Amino acid sequence: MRGRAAAAGGLVGAVLVLAGCAVPVARSAAAVAPAAPTADPLRVVVVGDSITEMSCPDFDAGVLARDSWTWWATGQGVHVLGGWAHAGATTEDMLAGVAAEPPADADVLVLMAGNNDIDWDVPTQQVLDQLVQIADAVGIPRVVLSAVAPEDGLGAETLAMDDALARLADEEGWQYVDPMGGIRDDDGDYRDGATLDGVHPTEEASVAVGRALREALLDPADVVPAGQTR
Numbered sequence: 001m002r003g004r005a006a007a008a009g010g011l012v013g014a015v016l017v018l019a020g021c022a023v024p025v026a027r028s029a030a031a032v033a034p035a036a037p038t039a040d041p042l043r044v045v046v047v048g049d050s051i052t053e054m055s056c057p058d059f060d061a062g063v064l065a066r067d068s069w070t071w072w073a074t075g076q077g078v079h080v081l082g083g084w085a086h087a088g089a090t091t092e093d094m095l096a097g098v099a100a101e102p103p104a105d106a107d108v109l110v111l112m113a114g115n116n117d118i119d120w121d122v123p124t125q126q127v128l129d130q131l132v133q134i135a136d137a138v139g140i141p142r143v144v145l146s147a148v149a150p151e152d153g154l155g156a157e158t159l160a161m162d163d164a165l166a167r168l169a170d171e172e173g174w175q176y177v178d179p180m181g182g183i184r185d186d187d188g189d190y191r192d193g194a195t196l197d198g199v200h201p202t203e204e205a206s207v208a209v210g211r212a213l214r215e216a217l218l219d220p221a222d223v224v225p226a227g228q229t230r
Helices: 002-031 069-073 091-100 115-119 124-138 155-172 203-218
Strands: 042-048 078-085 108-112 143-146 175-177
Touching: 042 091, 042 124, 042 203, 069 078, 069 203, 078 091, 078 203, 091 124, 108 124, 108 203, 115 155, 124 155, 143 155, 143 203, 155 175, 175 203
Parallel strands: 042 078, 042 108, 108 143, 143 175
Antiparallel strands: none
């Protein structure tokens, strides 16, 4: 009897163990079921200056650094491939750079330029003309034109440039984006704590700029309309 009881008990125990495993197995199978196909990341190249390059070991080749806004724009559907961005570059320098060696093919061109032109008192119309020539040289149909970065002591000039950039985007059929709202004060200078030296953003400020640009790249409707910077 004890043998039969033991056998029966073993059988019951086995059934209970199997029954107990049934739900987790079902959940595990559901968890590893193939997901629906996802779209390829949006491929982005950028033309800019030190605000973009920061400490990237080789920005042009797509080797990014955490203090660049491009690091924080990459991911979740966006892939920044690199492009052309060098410290101190004016729009004239950028045009020469991309004309000599155009960036890789991509889905979107982001232009973030103008701060060094402001520093060198380059006429605004010349900046705008050169931005159009840069876009033509790169040859990517979708162009995203960014507001310039704030700059302490030249805030009024940066705000005036932003207005001109917004008008240019409207004329050219480009997407104008102002990702600087979270790091800029009402005078066009940096908010307290958002800059390293009055010109370049902190890493935390670059995080805000990168995330704002990524949202705009993925959702063109969620953008400040051209001609309306604030």
